[in-house]
Amino acid sequence: MTTETVRRWRKPPFIRNPVLRYGLLVGSIAYVWWGLSTLPFDWPRIQEGLPRAIRMMQGAFPPSFERSNLLINGFVESIQIAVLATVVGVLISIPVAFMASRNLAPRPVYLAGRAIIILARSFHPVIVAILFVKAVGFGPLAGILTLVVYSLGFVAKLLAERIEEIDWGQVEAMKAAGAGYFTTLIYAVFPQIMPRQIGLSIYQLDSNLRASAVVGVVGAGGIGATLMNAFKRYDYDFAFAITLLIIGVILLSEAFSGYVRRKLS
Amino acid sequence: MAAASSSSPGELRSMLKISNLVKSYGSDKPVLRNLDLTVPERSVVSIIGASGAGKSTLLRCINRLVEPTSGDIELNGVNLTRLQGRELRTARRRIGMIFQSFNLVDRLTVMENVLSGRLGYVSFFRAAFRRFPQEDIDRAFHFMERVGIAHYANKRADELSGGERQRVGVVRALMQGPEILLADEPTASLDPKTSEQIMALLRSLSEELALPVLINIHNVAEAKEYTDRIVGMRFGRIIFDGAPSTLDQAAMDQIYAGVPAEDRLADGAGVQVLKVASS
Numbered sequence: 001m002t003t004e005t006v007r008r009w010r011k012p013p014f015i016r017n018p019v020l021r022y023g024l025l026v027g028s029i030a031y032v033w034w035g036l037s038t039l040p041f042d043w044p045r046i047q048e049g050l051p052r053a054i055r056m057m058q059g060a061f062p063p064s065f066e067r068s069n070l071l072i073n074g075f076v077e078s079i080q081i082a083v084l085a086t087v088v089g090v091l092i093s094i095p096v097a098f099m100a101s102r103n104l105a106p107r108p109v110y111l112a113g114r115a116i117i118i119l120a121r122s123f124h125p126v127i128v129a130i131l132f133v134k135a136v137g138f139g140p141l142a143g144i145l146t147l148v149v150y151s152l153g154f155v156a157k158l159l160a161e162r163i164e165e166i167d168w169g170q171v172e173a174m175k176a177a178g179a180g181y182f183t184t185l186i187y188a189v190f191p192q193i194m195p196r197q198i199g200l201s202i203y204q205l206d207s208n209l210r211a212s213a214v215v216g217v218v219g220a221g222g223i224g225a226t227l228m229n230a231f232k233r234y235d236y237d238f239a240f241a242i243t244l245l246i247i248g249v250i251l252l253s254e255a256f257s258g259y260v261r262r263k264l265s
Numbered sequence: 266m267a268a269a270s271s272s273s274p275g276e277l278r279s280m281l282k283i284s285n286l287v288k289s290y291g292s293d294k295p296v297l298r299n300l301d302l303t304v305p306e307r308s309v310v311s312i313i314g315a316s317g318a319g320k321s322t323l324l325r326c327i328n329r330l331v332e333p334t335s336g337d338i339e340l341n342g343v344n345l346t347r348l349q350g351r352e353l354r355t356a357r358r359r360i361g362m363i364f365q366s367f368n369l370v371d372r373l374t375v376m377e378n379v380l381s382g383r384l385g386y387v388s389f390f391r392a393a394f395r396r397f398p399q400e401d402i403d404r405a406f407h408f409m410e411r412v413g414i415a416h417y418a419n420k421r422a423d424e425l426s427g428g429e430r431q432r433v434g435v436v437r438a439l440m441q442g443p444e445i446l447l448a449d450e451p452t453a454s455l456d457p458k459t460s461e462q463i464m465a466l467l468r469s470l471s472e473e474l475a476l477p478v479l480i481n482i483h484n485v486a487e488a489k490e491y492t493d494r495i496v497g498m499r500f501g502r503i504i505f506d507g508a509p510s511t512l513d514q515a516a517m518d519q520i521y522a523g524v525p526a527e528d529r530l531a532d533g534a535g536v537q538v539l540k541v542a543s544s
Binding site for chain 1: 328330354355356357358359360361362364366367368369370371372373377381382383384385386389392393434437438441
């Protein structure tokens with residue numbers, strides 16, 4: 001046996017350049033320090049606020065389901081908003097997804113499709129809702145339009161990604177048989193993206209239901225609007241009842257959407 | 266000094282005629298260089314050559330899945346290289362193609378896959394709602410029975426074994442009412458026994474339907490056994506063209522020069538068994 005030098009090994013650092021590595025560390029610490037020292041953490045105000053919060057909580061207990069009419073109407077409207085927005089949003093998102101797939105669309109169409117998706121995704125639904133409430137007035141219409149935009153951005157983006165991953169051989173086989181463009185889409189592309197399409201639609205329905213409560217707060221109808229009104233009138237017990245029900249409905253819809261998507265895969 | 270004895274196609278009606286075909290991708294070296302090939306009806310031709318020799322590109326130029334750079338490809342008097350749009354689709358439906366990875370639509374039934382061979386003939390609405398003409402359905406059952414898969418009609422394509430899937434692929438191509446069959450390594454994804462069954466099937470279909478069949482293949486033993494003529498390609502050119510019996514060691518060395526010697530095994534009878542990683 002020859003004498004061997006011991007060969008040491010250490011895991012290479014995540015960031016190889018030592019200047020960058022320690023620079024980032026020092027920079028982050030300095031930023032947090034600066035942030036904490038300049039933010040107005042007003043302890044007296046927090047102290048004053050706490051009892052007010054406790055009073056609010058006391059007002060909220062026990063939750064009041066007395067005005068169940070308002071409660072039910074609010075939820076019915078929210079569910080209508082979510083379902084309609086999902087149906088319309090998903091229907092629009094399918095052609096947009098095809099436009100935004102690099103492997104199917106010619107370059108200019110692809111860019112147009114991507115632009116639509118980026119536009120639809122660039123604002124949070126609450127901001128979109130504020131715009132639509134200004135444009136079409138208070139009420140469920142603004143909510144539907146907002147969630148259509150929200151669904152379009154999300155579903156079209158993920159569907160386009162799925163379309164770009166399809167097995168191209170199936171497309172080639174249809175082309176080789178002399179099939180036209182749309183027939184090829186129906187036979188070789190749709191079957192491949194169908195499970196993802198259904199999964200995305202159900203996820204989006206669940207997501208829209210949740211978002212419809214939020215956009216309602218800025219005036220776009222549904223249970224969110226009911227909740228906001230309850231707060232404005234200091235009806236904390238009613239507001240608490242609404243909150244409880246929102247949680248319940250969302251849990252149910254999440255369980256349902258999870259169950260369906262598991263069944264599909 | 267490459268052996269280039271032709272199988273004298275003069276006395277038969279010429280079905281496929283490729284002349285001066287060139288294909289290059291961008292500014293790279295051409296994949297096909299001034300290639301000429303004539304295939305008469307009812308003949309089974311195998312194309313052999315190392316990976317990257319241009320076999321697949323040649324087949325795909327014929328049905329224009331790959332656009333040829335220049336040259337002519339004529340099928341029964343129709344020049345395929347200049348067709349566009351509807352004319353191209355009309356020409357394509359007369360060219361059946363069989364793929365190495367079968368390229369079946371996994372989530373559709375065997376019957377839908379088989380009927381998809383008629384997509385060049387039926388309208389969009391008939392296709393979309395699966396309302397195929399009765400004669401297409403009769404034809405589908407006829408061919409499925411011929412290759413032994415009729416009992417799978419309503420099974421999903423991805424439930425079948427490799428050999429069965431390739432049979433679906435063959436039937437789909439036959440549904441087109443093809444004037445020629447192109448098979449791009451049809452047996453490379455199959456086990457040896459199934460692979461021989463598919464080769465025998467292609468061979469007998471060629472006779473029954475008077476079809477020329479072009480087969481890209483890596484298995485030289487199978488090429489020799491099941492085809493009438495072997496075309497050897499190297500660097501985008503045809504450097505051998507002759508009857509299987511004329512493919513000797515020298516010709517093999519020419520075709521596969523550069524392929525490591527340990528990948529080539531000669532058995533006692535002098536039959537070449539060749540294994541090359543598929544492209």
